[in-house]
C-alpha cells in the first residue's frame with residue numbers, strides 16, 4: 001500500500017466522510033449574507049472553528065477541505081486550523097484551484113484556473129499541514145453542453161492538477177461537477193456525466209496519475225432542478241451506481257459525492273440508498289458543503305456565541321451522513337437527537 005493510498009483510505013474508511021468547508025471568500029460572504037451575519041475574517045473563522053472542534057469530527061469526518069484564508073488562520077488558543085483538525089484524528093485538505101472563468105471558444109461554459117505556479121503553492125500547503133487537495137471542474141448541462149471543448153479542457157486541467165499534487169505527496173480529490181441547473185432528465189444527467197468521467201480517467205492515465213492515491217468527487221445522477229420528472233431515491237442510486245461502475249477504474253479507492261444543491265435530507269437519503277445497493281467495490285461516502293453546514297449555519301446566525309448549540313446541530317448532520325455512508329440511515333433517526 002502506498003502512502004497516498006493510506007491517506008485516501010484514512011479519510012474515507014469506516015463511514016467517515018469529508019466536510020467541504022472550502023468556500024471562497026465570495027461564496028462564504030453569500031452564505032453569511034443569507035443569514036444576515038457580517039462576513040469578516042473573524043466571523044468566517046468563528047463559524048468554521050466551531051464546526052472543526054465538534055465532537056463528531058473524530059467519529060465522522062475523515063477530512064476537511066479548507067480555503068486558503070482558513071488554512072493560515074489560528075484559533076483563539078493559538079492552534080493552527082490544521083492542528084485543530086488533526087487533534088480529532090481528521091486530515092486537513094485544501095482547495096487549490098483559483099476559481100472559474102468563461103472558457104475561450106464557448107459562450108457560457110467555464111474553465112477552472114490555477115495551474116500556473118501550482119507546484120510552488122502545493123509545497124507551501126504541505127508545509128502548512130495539508131495532506132490532500134481539491135480541484136473542481138464545472139460542467140453546464142443542456143442539449144449542447146457540456147461541449148467537447150469544455151470536457152477536454154476541464155479534464156485535462158484536472159489531470160495536470162492531480163499529477164502535480166501527487167508529486168507533492170498529497171492526495172488529489174478530482175471533482176468534475178455536472179451542475180444540477182436545468183430541465184434535463186436523470187437519463188440526460190447519466191449520459192453527460194458518463195462522458196465527463198470517462199474523459200477525466202483518459203486524461204489521468206495520460207498524465208500517469210496513480211489512481212490508488214486519488215479520490216473522485218462526482219455529482220449524483222439526478223434530474224435537473226427545473227425538470228418535472230419524479231424519481232425515487234432507489235432509482236437515483238441505481239443510475240448513480242451504474243454510471244460509476246461503468247466509468248471509474250477499479251483502482252480508485254473511493255468516491256465522495258458532492259451535494260450539489262440537494263437539501264440535507266435528500267443528500268442523506270440518496271447516499272444511504274447508494275450504499276444499500278453498492279456493488280461497485282468502491283467506498284461511497286460524502287464530501288458535502290451545503291448538506292452538512294446549512295442547518296448549523298442557520299442556528300449559529302441567531303447567536304454566534306452559541307458554540308455548543310451549533311455543534312449539536314452539526315454533530316447530528318455528520319452522524320446522519322456517516323450512517324448513510326454505511327447504508328444504515330433511516331428517516332426516523334432524524335428526530336432522535
Ligand code: 5MM
Nearest residue numbers: 020022023024027258259260288289290
Ligand atoms: C464548499 O463549496 C465549494 C465551492 O466553493 P467556491 O464556489 O467558492 O469555490 C465547492 O467546491 C464544494 O466543495 C463542492 O461543490 C461541494 O459542495 P456542495 O455544497 O455541492 O456539497
